[in-house]
Amino acid sequence: MRIRNSVKVNWLSIAASFTLVAVVGFVVVLFEIYTNDIYFKTKDFNYFVIFTLLLVFIINYFVLEFLFSFYSKNQIRRITNILPEDIIHDFDSDIGFKELEEKVHEMNQRNAEIDMMKEMENYRKEYIGNVSHELKTPLFSIQGYIETLRDGGVEDLNIRDKYLQRIDSSVERLLNIVKDLDMINRFESGQIALKYSTFDINLLIQEVFDLLEMEADKQSMTMLLQTTQSQLFVYADKQRISQVLINLISNAVKYANREEAQIIVSTREGIRNIHISVEDNGMGIKPENLPRIFERFYRVESSRNRKDGGSGLGLAIVKHILEAHKQGIIVESVYLSGTKFKFKLEKSPLERLRKMKQISNE
Numbered sequence: 443m444r445i446r447n448s449v450k451v452n453w454l455s456i457a458a459s460f461t462l463v464a465v466v467g468f469v470v471v472l473f474e475i476y477t478n479d480i481y482f483k484t485k486d487f488n489y490f491v492i493f494t495l496l497l498v499f500i501i502n503y504f505v506l507e508f509l510f511s512f513y514s515k516n517q518i519r520r521i522t523n524i525l526p527e528d529i530i531h532d533f534d535s536d537i538g539f540k541e542l543e544e545k546v547h548e549m550n551q552r553n554a555e556i557d558m559m560k561e562m563e564n565y566r567k568e569y570i571g572n573v574s575h576e577l578k579t580p581l582f583s584i585q586g587y588i589e590t591l592r593d594g595g596v597e598d599l600n601i602r603d604k605y606l607q608r609i610d611s612s613v614e615r616l617l618n619i620v621k622d623l624d625m626i627n628r629f630e631s632g633q634i635a636l637k638y639s640t641f642d643i644n645l646l647i648q649e650v651f652d653l654l655e656m657e658a659d660k661q662s663m664t665m666l667l668q669t670t671q672s673q674l675f676v677y678a679d680k681q682r683i684s685q686v687l688i689n690l691i692s693n694a695v696k697y698a699n700r701e702e703a704q705i706i707v708s709t710r711e712g713i714r715n716i717h718i719s720v721e722d723n724g725m726g727i728k729p730e731n732l733p734r735i736f737e738r739f740y741r742v743e744s745s746r747n748r749k750d751g752g753s754g755l756g757l758a759i760v761k762h763i764l765e766a767h768k769q770g771i772i773v774e775s776v777y778l779s780g781t782k783f784k785f786k787l788e789k790s791p792l793e794r795l796r797k798m799k800q801i802s803n804e
């Protein structure tokens with residue numbers, strides 16, 4: 443076993459030596475055929491030729507082996523000289539191209555790992571920076587209100603009630619951020635299992651309209667459902683989809699920024715899916731900001747300073763929920779004209795059955 447491992451046959455050298463011997467042998471045979479000298483046709487001469495060719499074969503093999511190894515070692519030395527020392531510590535004369543390839547592969551893998559670690563480190567830093575920034579604002583306001591109350595504000599009933607109300611809102615804001623972050627983390631670590639059921643998406647949209655009615659009324663906004671059928675059944679996680687609709691529709695309310703704003707939610711039936719869109723005629727988003735709006739904590743600069751601007755987690759949650767449903771979301775927006783979000787949900791088997799019956803009746 444050992445011997446077999448240590449003896450390496452170089453098939454290239456064998457092939458080259460064999461070709462040389464074959465050519466010489468062929469020339470000798472031709473010479474034997476055409477010569478009239480009887481000596482060159484004797485058995486002794488043939489034995490001599492065979493022996494010589496064998497010798498040429500062996501010598502040639504070793505010469506070629508020497509040249510190949512000399513050349514390849516030179517090349518390997520040149521390559522190893524440019525590799526970092528932690529990959530090749532000392533020049534090892536026995537290292538071959540195969541080992542060299544493995545070492546380069548190992549180096550590439552290590553570099554990729556380092557790059558990924560750097561990226562994760564940056565991501566972690568940015569994440570922690572964002573979280574602390576988001577938490578700082580409500581925490582500082584709570585601190586400010588408490589200080590004012592302690593410094594005598596508590597004696598004045600008006601100030602006391604107003605500040606307690608503000609503390610309550612800030613605490614609620616803090617809780618919302620923590621809840622949103624927790625949801626995103628659970629989505630990212632795959633801890634959320636969807637609870638699929640069949641439900642009427644039009645009814646759910648109506649329920650979300652009712653929920654946000656007060657907010658919309660305050661800004662004299664109208665919310666409209668446009669649909670192809672009164673009932674459209676989808677197969678999805680109802681609670682999560684309700685969260686998607688709340689986030690999209692409340693954004694449309696938040697970023698309307700105009701009088702007589704209108705929000706239109708449309709539903710229509712496709713072959714396998716139900717298509718849903720949420721469209722507003724609000725302030726719109728500039729094209730350069732569009733690709734980033736689904737990133738967590740990302741807010742378009744103008745909405746950062748708005749008192750009703752959120753934490754920048756709403757659309758990240760929407761994207762996660764739809765991805766968990768194996769669906770994507772598309773956004774189209776014209777700055778100062780309006781925004782439209784489009785997504786699909788799987789049609790419920792019931793809905794497909796109804797469609798098939800309808801087709802067969804026609």
Ligand code: ADP
Pocket residue numbers: 689693694697698722724725726727735736740741742743745746751752753754755756757758781
């Ligand atoms: P936020 O909590 O700030 O609303 P989102 O993740 O929901 O965060 O949205 C990210 C940003 O995208 C918002 O800050 C806002 O600038 C922009 N945006 C989202 N929806 C709309 C919309 N319907 N119209 C205009 N801008 C929007």
